[in-house]
Amino acid sequence: MAMHEHHGLASFYEEGGNSLRSWLLTLDHKRIGILYLVSILAMFFLAGILALLIRTELLTPGKTIMDAEAYNRIFTLHGALMIFTVIIPAIPATLGNFLLPIMLGAKDVAFPRLNLASWYFYMAGTVLMMLTLLGGAVDTGWTFYAPYSILTRNAVVVVLLGAFLLGMSSIFTGLNFIVTVHRLRAPGLTWGRLPLFIWALYATSIIQVLATPVVGITLLLVGLERILGIGIFNPAMGGDPVLFQHFFWFYSHPAVYIMILPAMGVMSEVITVHARRPIFGYWAIAASSLAIAAISFLVWGHHMFVSGMSELAGAIFSFLTFFVAIPTAIKVFSWTMTLYRGQIRLRTPMLYALNFILLFTIGGLTGLFLGALSTDVHLHDTYFVVAHFHYTMMGGVLTGFLAGLFHWWPKMTGRLYSERWGQIGAVLYFLGFNLTYIPQFIMGSQGMPRRYWDYLPEFQGLHVLSTIGSYVLAVGLFVSLGVILHSLWKGRKSPANPWGGLTLEWQTSSPPPLHNFHGPVKVEHGPYAYDRVQAKEEVEEVTA
Amino acid sequence: MLHDKAHAHITPWWVYGAVYVALLVLTWVTVAVARVDLGAWNVVVAVGIATVKAALVALFFMHLLHEGRLTWSYLGLTLFAIALLLGLSLLDIWAIFLRAGA
Amino acid sequence: MSVAESIRAMVAEKEELAGYSGAKFGMWLFLITELMLFAVLFTAYGVFRALHLEAFHEAHRELNLTLGTVNTLVLITSSFTMALAVGAAQRGRRSLTTLFLSATTLLGIAFLFIKAVEYGAKIHHGLYPGGPAFQALEAGEKLFFGLYFTMTGLHALHVYAGILVVLWLLVRNLLGHFSSEYFAPVEIGGLYWHLVDLIWIYLFPLLYLVG
Numbered sequence: 001m002a003m004h005e006h007h008g009l010a011s012f013y014e015e016g017g018n019s020l021r022s023w024l025l026t027l028d029h030k031r032i033g034i035l036y037l038v039s040i041l042a043m044f045f046l047a048g049i050l051a052l053l054i055r056t057e058l059l060t061p062g063k064t065i066m067d068a069e070a071y072n073r074i075f076t077l078h079g080a081l082m083i084f085t086v087i088i089p090a091i092p093a094t095l096g097n098f099l100l101p102i103m104l105g106a107k108d109v110a111f112p113r114l115n116l117a118s119w120y121f122y123m124a125g126t127v128l129m130m131l132t133l134l135g136g137a138v139d140t141g142w143t144f145y146a147p148y149s150i151l152t153r154n155a156v157v158v159v160l161l162g163a164f165l166l167g168m169s170s171i172f173t174g175l176n177f178i179v180t181v182h183r184l185r186a187p188g189l190t191w192g193r194l195p196l197f198i199w200a201l202y203a204t205s206i207i208q209v210l211a212t213p214v215v216g217i218t219l220l221l222v223g224l225e226r227i228l229g230i231g232i233f234n235p236a237m238g239g240d241p242v243l244f245q246h247f248f249w250f251y252s253h254p255a256v257y258i259m260i261l262p263a264m265g266v267m268s269e270v271i272t273v274h275a276r277r278p279i280f281g282y283w284a285i286a287a288s289s290l291a292i293a294a295i296s297f298l299v300w301g302h303h304m305f306v307s308g309m310s311e312l313a314g315a316i317f318s319f320l321t322f323f324v325a326i327p328t329a330i331k332v333f334s335w336t337m338t339l340y341r342g343q344i345r346l347r348t349p350m351l352y353a354l355n356f357i358l359l360f361t362i363g364g365l366t367g368l369f370l371g372a373l374s375t376d377v378h379l380h381d382t383y384f385v386v387a388h389f390h391y392t393m394m395g396g397v398l399t400g401f402l403a404g405l406f407h408w409w410p411k412m413t414g415r416l417y418s419e420r421w422g423q424i425g426a427v428l429y430f431l432g433f434n435l436t437y438i439p440q441f442i443m444g445s446q447g448m449p450r451r452y453w454d455y456l457p458e459f460q461g462l463h464v465l466s467t468i469g470s471y472v473l474a475v476g477l478f479v480s481l482g483v484i485l486h487s488l489w490k491g492r493k494s495p496a497n498p499w500g501g502l503t504l505e506w507q508t509s510s511p512p513p514l515h516n517f518h519g520p521v522k523v524e525h526g527p528y529a530y531d532r533v534q535a536k537e538e539v540e541e542v543t544a
Numbered sequence: 545m546l547h548d549k550a551h552a553h554i555t556p557w558w559v560y561g562a563v564y565v566a567l568l569v570l571t572w573v574t575v576a577v578a579r580v581d582l583g584a585w586n587v588v589v590a591v592g593i594a595t596v597k598a599a600l601v602a603l604f605f606m607h608l609l610h611e612g613r614l615t616w617s618y619l620g621l622t623l624f625a626i627a628l629l630l631g632l633s634l635l636d637i638w639a640i641f642l643r644a645g646a
Numbered sequence: 647m648s649v650a651e652s653i654r655a656m657v658a659e660k661e662e663l664a665g666y667s668g669a670k671f672g673m674w675l676f677l678i679t680e681l682m683l684f685a686v687l688f689t690a691y692g693v694f695r696a697l698h699l700e701a702f703h704e705a706h707r708e709l710n711l712t713l714g715t716v717n718t719l720v721l722i723t724s725s726f727t728m729a730l731a732v733g734a735a736q737r738g739r740r741s742l743t744t745l746f747l748s749a750t751t752l753l754g755i756a757f758l759f760i761k762a763v764e765y766g767a768k769i770h771h772g773l774y775p776g777g778p779a780f781q782a783l784e785a786g787e788k789l790f791f792g793l794y795f796t797m798t799g800l801h802a803l804h805v806y807a808g809i810l811v812v813l814w815l816l817v818r819n820l821l822g823h824f825s826s827e828y829f830a831p832v833e834i835g836g837l838y839w840h841l842v843d844l845i846w847i848y849l850f851p852l853l854y855l856v857g
Binding site: 571 | 666667670671674675678681682685686688689692693696697711715718719722723725726728729730733736737826827828829830833836837840841843844847848850851852855856
Binding site: 182206210211214240242243246247250297298300301308309310311312313316317 | 614621622625628629632633635636637639640642643
C-alpha cells in the first residue's frame, strides 16, 4: 500500500488524527489502552479521595466529618470502585492493551472491535456505579453479602448491574488476550521467548474467562432476588446465604490473582531491565503464573471460615490455601536472585519494583495467618484483614502498576519524566503506605473490627497514625501523578530504547507507529538475554 | 483473505442425519426411563443420557471432533472448574447436613 | 481514499487478525464463559435438590411434561437445521443456507412461543415468585420454582439472542457475503446456537423428568 511510504516516523498519535472521533471509534489497541488509562486514573483519583474521607472520619471516635450511614456508603463505594473499576483492569486493560500486541510483534489484538467494546462496557459499568452516588448509594460493602444486600433499601441493583458490565468488559479483555497470544506471535517468538509479562497476562486471562461469569450470574441472582424474590439466597424462603458466599468467592478469590498476576508480570520486566540481568528461573516464573491461576480456584473457602461453613470444608480450604504460597514465593525468590549482582539502576520504576517486593511480601506472609483456620477465627473481620489486603492489592497491584507505568511511560507517550521527582514520589509512597497500614495490623490483632464507624478510645493513637500515613501516601501519589503529567508538556523526547530493554516494544520508536513496527519483526533471542546481547541504554544518566 | 475452506473440515450430510436420529431416540429413552421409579438412580440415568446427547451435539454439530488440542484443553479446564464449583459446594452442604444429623 | 473508506479498510484489515481458527477459538472461549454461568445455576439446583429432595420431586410434577418434551424436540431439530446450514454454507450452497437458517429461526421462535405458553399457565395459576399459589408452597418447592424460572428464563434470553444472531447471518447470507471460501461467521453463530441447545439438554431432564 502506498500509505506505508509516508508513515515514516510518525507515531500512532499523529497518524490517526486527534479528533474526538478518532479516539472514541478507534480500533487501535494502543489508543484503547490510553482510553483505559485515562478512565482508570480518573476512577483511582475518585476512589482515593473516598479513602481519604474514610481515614479523616476515623481520626476521632464517633463523628468527625460524617455520620455512620454516610460512612457505610463511602467505604462501600471506595471498595467497589477500587476493586471493579481500578485494580482489576488497571494493568491488563492499560499496560496490557498497549503492550501485549507489541511485545508479541503483532499489529493489534485478535479482536480489535471486541477490544473497543470492552472499553464501552467498562465505561457503562463505571457510570452506573457512579450514578448510585446521586441516588442514595449502597451500604453493603463491596462484597454484597446476602441476605443484607437483599434487604437493604439502597440502590443495590444498579451497582450490581454496573459490576456485571465491568465483568463482561474484563472477560472480553481476557478472551482477546488468550487468542492473541496463541495466534499472533511474531516469527521466532516461541513460548520460551515470551516476555514474562505476557505469561502473566495469559494466566490472568484464563482466570478472567473461567471465573468472571460466576460472579456475574451471582450478582444478577441477587438482583433477581430483590426484584422477584426467587429465594435462592434468602433464608426466609429456605435459601442459603452461605451459598452466595461460595459463588461470590469462587470468583472473588481467583480475582485477587486476576489483580496480582499482571503486577507480577510487570515486576519481571522492570527488574530485569533495570538490573541488566537475565531473569533468574524463567520457566519457574512462567510456570508459577500458571500454577497460581490453577490453585486460585481451590482456595475460595478461606474467606468463609466463620460463615457457618462446615468444619470439614474449612479444614480442606485452609490446607489448600497454603499451596498458593509456593508459586508466589518462587517468584519473589527469583526476582531477588535476579537483583543479586545485577547492575542495578535505581530509577523510578525500579524503586517501585523494590517497593513491590517489600510490600507484597508483607502482604503475602500475613495472608498465611489468615489462611490458617484457627488464627483466622481471631483475626477475621478485623483491621488485620484490611491491612493484609491493602498490602497485597495496593502494595502489590497498584505498586506494580506504578512501576509499569513509569517503566513504559516513555514508550507510551514519547516523553521522559523528571527522574528526581519520580523518585521522591516513590519514596513518599513507601513511607506513607507503611505508616498507614502497619498501625492497622496492630489494631486488628488487638481486635479493632473492620468497617466500623466508631471505636474504643484506646485505638485512637493508632488510628491517627494511620490517617497521617494516608495523607503522606496521598502526597506521594500526587507527586507521582504530577511528574507524569508534567512530562507531557515539559518532558524531553524519549529515545526508542531509553533503558536498554531487549523485548520487542523497545525495538520500535517511542511512541510506536500505527502498525507498531516499521518493518517485519523477527525474534532471534530470549527476552532477557543481557548476557549475550548488547542493548544500549540511551538515557545513561539519572537526570534531575 | 478468504481461506476458510483450507482450514475447515466438512462433515458429510449423513453424519448430521444420524446424529439427529440418535438425539431423537435418546430423548424418547430419557422420557420413558423417567416413568420407571429407580429411586436415586433416576437422576443418574437422566444426567447420563443428557451427557451422551450433549457429547453428540458437541462432537458432531459443533465439530469438536475436528478441533485441535487447544480447544480441547480449554474445555477440559472448564469441566475441571465446574467440577470444583459443584464438588466443593456440595461437599460443604453435605458436611453441614451430617453435622446437623449427628 | 475518503475517511469512510479508510475506516472500512482498517476494519477489514483488523478483522483478518484472528483468522478462521482464531475466530472459532475465540467463540469457544466465549462459550466457556456461558458454561460457567449456567454451572452456577446447576450448582444451586444440585445443592437445594440435595437439601429438599422430596419437595423438589413434588414440585416438578407441576410442570407440563408434554410441552417440555415438545420443546426439547423443537430445539434439537433447530440444532439439526443449524448444523445443516453450516454444512450448506461450507459447500457454498447459498439458497440451501437460506432455507436452513430460516428453519432455525422459525424453530427458535416456536420454542419461545411454547415457553411463553408454559409461563402463561404458571402465572395464571399464581405459581410465580411472589404469586399467591407460590406463597403457599413450602420452602423446598419455592426454591424449585425460583430455580425453574431463573434457569429457563435465562435460557430463553439466550434463545432470543441466538435468534438475533441467526437472523443476522440470514441477512448477510442473502446479501451474498458468504461463499465456500468464507463462511466463518455461519460456523461461529452456529456454535452459539448449539450451546443454547446443549444447556437445554440438561435443563429438560433435571426440571421436567426427575425433579
